Amino acid sequence: MTDASPERSGGARRLWRRAALFAAAALLCGVLLGGLSAWFLGSVALAGLTAAAYSFNFHIPAALVRLFAVGRTAARYGERLSGHHAALSDQTTRRVALFRAMAAAPAVRSAGWQLADQARLADYLDDVEDLDFARLRADLPALLLAAGTAAALVATACIAPLALVPIAAWLAVLAVAARRLARRGALAWEQARALRRDGAQRFGAAMAAVVPLQAEGRWAGHCAEALGRFSRADEAERTLRLSQSGLDALASLLGPLAAVSVFAAAWHGGARAEALLVPAFLAFSWFALAEAAQGASRMVVATLRRRAAQAGIDRWTETRARSAAPARAPARLATLHSAAWQRRAPNGRPLGGPLALALRAGRPTILTGASGIGKTSLLKQIAGWTGQDVLESEAGPLAAADRRAASMFCPHDAAILADTVRANLFAPACPDEELWQALEAVELAERIRAAGGLDGWITQDMLSLGEAQRLNLARAWLSAKPLVLLDEPTEHLRADQGLRILGRLLERLQDRVVVLSSHGVEALPGAETIRL
Known part of the structure; x- marks a missing residue:
């Protein structure tokens, strides 16, 4: 270790x-x-x-x-x-x-x-x-x-x-x-x-x-x-x-x-x-x-x-x-599916009956339902954070460890490190031009310029909830993972702003498998909605 x-x-x-x-x-x-x-x-x-x-x-x-x-x-x-x-x-x-x-x-x-x-x-x-x-x-x-x-x-x-x-x-x-x-x-x-x-x-x-x-x-x-x-x-x-x-x-x-x-x-x-x-x-x-x-x-x-x-x-x-076998993370994913997916709470307790799950690249999947119904738990389960379920893909079965290595999970409460903006974007290999492009897409570029640019120092208390959420979405924009999971991506944002940013992000990720949970967004062009 x-x-x-x-x-x-x-x-x-x-x-x-x-x-x-x-x-x-x-x-x-x-x-x-x-x-x-x-x-x-x-x-x-x-x-x-x-x-x-x-x-x-x-x-x-x-x-x-x-x-x-x-x-x-x-x-x-x-x-x-x-x-x-x-x-x-x-x-x-x-x-x-x-x-x-x-x-x-x-x-x-x-x-x-x-x-x-x-x-x-x-x-x-x-x-x-x-x-x-x-x-x-x-x-x-x-x-x-x-x-x-x-x-x-x-x-x-x-x-x-x-x-x-x-x-x-x-x-x-x-x-x-x-x-x-x-x-x-x-x-x-x-x-x-x-x-x-x-x-x-x-x-x-x-x-x-x-x-x-x-x-x-x-x-x-x-x-x-x-x-x-x-x-x-x-x-x-x-x-x-x-x-x-x-x-x-x-x-x-x-x-x-x-x-x-x-x-x-x-x-x-x-x-x-x-x-x-x-x-x-x-x-x-x-x-x-x-x-x-x-x-x-x-x-x-x-x-x-x-x-x-x-x-x-x-x-x-x-x-x-x-110490188990190393994860096998595919570079690209076209489909993820399961005919009878048993949803579970983080403690392993079953939630509802089996669910037919079919996720495809280029067709975002929106999870909707009342608060507490298990949307976030399902996202974590798909990401391999909880449980030991297997999902089928064109590359073969993907265990939980494989999906963890292949997924970018974007939680609804963004954690901001006491560090530079560059370090908080989690993309050390990306050039500055691409980092600024991501910040422009989430409508945060002007705020970051005022804070000192990419090398400006930020903390959790320096950003509002909406600004932290947009920085969180910029991380998803910059991620190269084939499976992207967004938990309440428009939370803390104005309705019109949230839809604009989400539209740009989904266009950027159209070659990935994208799943998002939402209260306010229940329908998007070309998306499939699963009501829990």
Whole structure:
């Protein structure tokens, strides 16, 4: 699931390698700083007791201590800058593919291009962030901590082998605690997510019905019930943080335990005076390494949040469905037909009896009927947005995925991106002359010139409903898809203006299969009307 170009992917890999090098340098400088400081202090103490104090050169170790201190600070800043740059670079490539997958999900196709479910969208955005930064928060620190621990264990085995027994035992305790945190934390985090989502939906429903709920005296109760979900979610997160603090407390004891074990093992092995300097170096290196281990709980939580996020995104985008055979979209269509087409609501519920459907290029089909009768649902079904029906064509049977790839669906509520007019026309390959021709056809050219031309910046709030609808129809004008579906194309337009624009558009699309739904337009020259 990636749209990354080779150059961009290579750049991200280079950034991650740079971040890993900075992180390794920070850890190495920290370990050397701790070990050398202990060795230096021990050497000064021993030299101070003898005549060697007069000839002891403390400048070199003192300079190294400063060097490692400055190096650790600089490497940490480098790790943060490179790591965040790498994570943000990943976002620019990953989010395009993730949002494309989300836009193709059946839940979104059934609702329209607008996502509608704000609580679910908020969860989705949080999930994307958890995926993007898990590598920075969990993978990289865990890898370096594992490498540093392995190196410290090897050094301990060479210098103070007996110390391995308590150190290994404590590492086993930490592993068990981490597994327990992962198991309990996954349950707590999933519970918190579910409660927060439920609370948001309940509160949103209450906010949408403030007046009737207040009139019935039920407003306070609904709000209290919704906010209670948020309180329970906070309680679940508090439980998770308490579990984290337990693991961090155990991790904080690793340094002192390892240091004491190394000293005790060296002393037991007969090391005295100068012979204790090397074990002292190792013991305080364990102290520095244990400092990094105190972030173990954050690594565990980042990992379980990534798993929950991936599961949520998989459910939202239905990746298993997308792994099916690629769509087979014909370049041209002359006919689409079905002898007994069962209309369905977006949730799959049957609507009415079977319908004989015969769509032909050059003969627009108008769907009419009362509001709520299912005109938009039928357009989405023809477009392949909902259901798994098959329509026959001169090129053979077309499944839902094939029709999605071959259709341009123009919803009645146009979504305007906060971007340039050029980007909002969805036709990057068209020359400027053709873009202006489309804007002239929908009687929007003068308004766009006043807004700054094709490269002028527009937002949803800058355009009226009628202007947004005309920009929507300009997209249909510029589309090269063989199947064009227009949902209430004259809505928000004056009757005479709507008929003029629609006439031009249908003349432009006379070689395509065109289906439109309408309340105000029930008959057009050469069109067939289906009353639902």
